Amino acid sequence: MQLTDFLTLLLLLAGAGFFLAGTVGLLRFPDVYTRLHALTKADNVGLGLVVAGLVLQAESWAAMGKLLLIWLLVLLASASVAHLVARTALQKGIRPWKR
Amino acid sequence: MAVFYSGVALFLLLTLVAGLWRVLQGPTPADRMLAAQLFGTTAVACLLLLAQAFGRPHLRDVALVFALLAAVTAVAFVRRTWTVREEDDAAD
Amino acid sequence: MTSVKIKICWSSIISRLGLFALIWWILTDGAAPSWWIGVPAVLLAVITSAALIPPVSLVWYEFLRFVPFFLVRSLTGGVDVAWRAFHPGMAIAPDLITYPLRLPPGLPRVFMANTVSLLPGTLSVELGSNFLQVHVLDARKEFLPELEKVEQGVARIFGASLKDSKGGECNAAI
Numbered sequence: 303m304q305l306t307d308f309l310t311l312l313l314l315l316a317g318a319g320f321f322l323a324g325t326v327g328l329l330r331f332p333d334v335y336t337r338l339h340a341l342t343k344a345d346n347v348g349l350g351l352v353v354a355g356l357v358l359q360a361e362s363w364a365a366m367g368k369l370l371l372i373w374l375l376v377l378l379a380s381a382s383v384a385h386l387v388a389r390t391a392l393q394k395g396i397r398p399w400k401r
Numbered sequence: 402m403a404v405f406y407s408g409v410a411l412f413l414l415l416t417l418v419a420g421l422w423r424v425l426q427g428p429t430p431a432d433r434m435l436a437a438q439l440f441g442t443t444a445v446a447c448l449l450l451l452a453q454a455f456g457r458p459h460l461r462d463v464a465l466v467f468a469l470l471a472a473v474t475a476v477a478f479v480r481r482t483w484t485v486r487e488e489d490d491a492a493d
Numbered sequence: 494m495t496s497v498k499i500k501i502c503w504s505s506i507i508s509r510l511g512l513f514a515l516i517w518w519i520l521t522d523g524a525a526p527s528w529w530i531g532v533p534a535v536l537l538a539v540i541t542s543a544a545l546i547p548p549v550s551l552v553w554y555e556f557l558r559f560v561p562f563f564l565v566r567s568l569t570g571g572v573d574v575a576w577r578a579f580h581p582g583m584a585i586a587p588d589l590i591t592y593p594l595r596l597p598p599g600l601p602r603v604f605m606a607n608t609v610s611l612l613p614g615t616l617s618v619e620l621g622s623n624f625l626q627v628h629v630l631d632a633r634k635e636f637l638p639e640l641e642k643v644e645q646g647v648a649r650i651f652g653a654s655l656k657d658s659k660g661g662e663c664n665a666a667i
Contacts (some may be wrong), residue, residue: 305403306402314409314450321443323575325416328423328439331580334431335628336587337423338614339553340574341435345442346611351448352409356453359402364506366457367519369449372465376445379472380438381607385437386479388618388628398628458522465520 306358312400313355320348333399343385347378406454410447417443434478441471506539509526513538515615534609549600555649562646563608566639570613577630588632591639592625595655596648614638 328341353373360366392398417439424436445464452460513535521527577584596602606617606625612636618624629636648655 310402311405313622314405317446318409318542320575321416321446321458322411322572323571323578324442327422327574327578328420328435330583331585332583333587334429334435335616335618336585336630337432337435338438339614339630341438341442341576342610342616343567343570343574343613346477346576347568348441349442349446350567351652352449354572356449358451361458362454364523365461366520367515368461368522371516372468374446374467375472376455377467377611378607379440379468379475380410380441381610383438383441383475383479384610385606385617385620386476388616389429389620390479391429392618392626394429394431396429396431398587398589399476399589462520 310355310358313351313358316353317348317351320344320351322393324348335388335398338384338388342380347379349373349376403454406450410454413443413450415445417447434475436474437478439476440488441468443477445471494588501543502548509539509542510535511543523592550652552650555652559646559650563611566613567611570586570611573613574630577627584631585617588629590627590628590629590632590636592637594621594623594625596644596645597651597653601647601651604650605644608642608643608647612643615640620634 321344324341324344327344330336330339331340350373355368357369360369367374405429419441420439421436424433427433428437445468448460448464452458452464514531516532517527517535521531594602594605596605602620602625604621609615609617609625609627614630615636616628616630617625618628625640627640629638644655
């Protein structure tokens with residue numbers, strides 16, 4: 303096994319771990335705001351690691367660029383969507399959970 | 402490596418399905434909205450892995466469209482459906 | 494200085510031309526024949542964006558300096574939230590805090606709001622006229638230094654000072 307393959311393996315496994323954490327947070331956290339924290343941050347790091355792992359295997363510069371473009375797009379989309387959902391939830395009177 | 406890519410993709414699919422439980426459960430409309438977030442990231446990662454596993458680079462374009470659609474759908478949902486429906490409920 | 498100036502900002506046109514051409518190249522996997530459609534598409538996109546979005550001054554050097562900071566912090570954010578999700582007692586103590594913004598309105602504030610959502614333990618909830626309401630996962634942690642650091646970084650990227658907002662010049666605009 304080549305070094306790049308090994309790195310890809312590690313990055314993808316780490317990425318999968320973050321996706322799992324995102325889902326666990328989504329299921330366990332007590333309110334919509336905390337769940338948003340889990341989804342936006344853990345899933346974006348997960349996707350970032352998966353993209354990083356696949357970039358190492360990309361067949362061309364353009365393919366590499368496309369993977370990064372997709373990640374940036376998802377980053378932007380999920381940050382804006384998280385803000386929009388949290389903002390609307392607060393305006394609708396959904397109170398943040400407190401310990 | 403192809404088996405490994407498919408394996409990771411399958412695992413992500415399972416986390417996606419588990420996440421859908423929250424979407425079903427709610428309890429607030431905001432919780433259901435999280436489905437868009439879930440699909441926007443997990444499904445995109447799945448497609449990218451499958452593109453690599455099967456040597457089908459065009460699946461990346463599907464992932465790109467998915468990422469775009471997830472963003473647009475979620476914004477449209479928040480701005481229109483959720484907001485309008487709740488106002489209707491309040492008017493009843 | 495607030496007079497309406499209709500002048501073409503060439504540096505902005507050239508940067509956008511480069512950016513859109515790069516995106517086209519990526520989308521088409523660098524296929525040469527696609528440029529027959531790509532060139533008109535890129536030109537139309539530049540014209541449309543020039544009509545809709547006024548030039549934004551960006552300090553590229555500062556932007557590049559911000560990238561590693563952002564990557565490291567968002568990775569920390571992922572680790573932080575993952576740890577809290579797996580923690581048996583769910584180590585969270587959420588709260589809403591209000592951060593007074595000193596950034597000029599518009600793109601810099603939106604940029605900051607989106608960045609904050611991806612950093613450890615913070616989620617921007619409401620972007621007001623001069624404040625940013627942030628939902629924090631653990632209110633026992635000190636968040637102000639982090640938010641101030643982000644705000645300063647964003648201000649440097651857009652070439653704005655935090656004291657008094659002034660319009661940027663056209664010489665490094667996109």
